[in-house]
Amino acid sequence: MPTEQPNQRGDVKTHGAERGLKRFEGFSDAVFAIALTLGTELEHTASITLASGLAATACTWMAKWFYGMPGRRVMDKRLAPDFLRQMTRRYGTATLIQIAAVPVAIAAPRVGVAIAPLCVAFFLLPQPKPRYKLGEEPSEEEKLDE
16 A cells, blocks of 8 residues: 655545656656646646747757858858758748747647647658759769768
8 A cells, every 4th residue: 555645635536647747856858748637737738848848859950050141151162052051941840830839839839749749749750862963973882871
């Protein structure tokens, strides 16, 4: 028979993971997942935290992308301009969706949580092959090094 914790009411039956929602646990990711799935009082906060964290990551990536674009500071100068525009649209759209998931998570936590990881999963699809300016394609040796 499990012992009653000081912060528990005696008339409520819960399992150990649910009890951990009110205090720090060593397996915080499990507690976070439980907060998202069990309809607990922390579901709203956990949903906003997840959506905000993914949006912040997307914004950071876009900042890096925009930093590298002017004058192609860190981009391969041989890449075709239309390819770079395509990738900018792809990353930009995903970032805007991630940002939009935050207010959605505030209004409807489960919908916001569904949108954010689905947007991340979009990048599991094969990425477009790089297109180069005419006559500036990388050599076979360069392709093998990647």
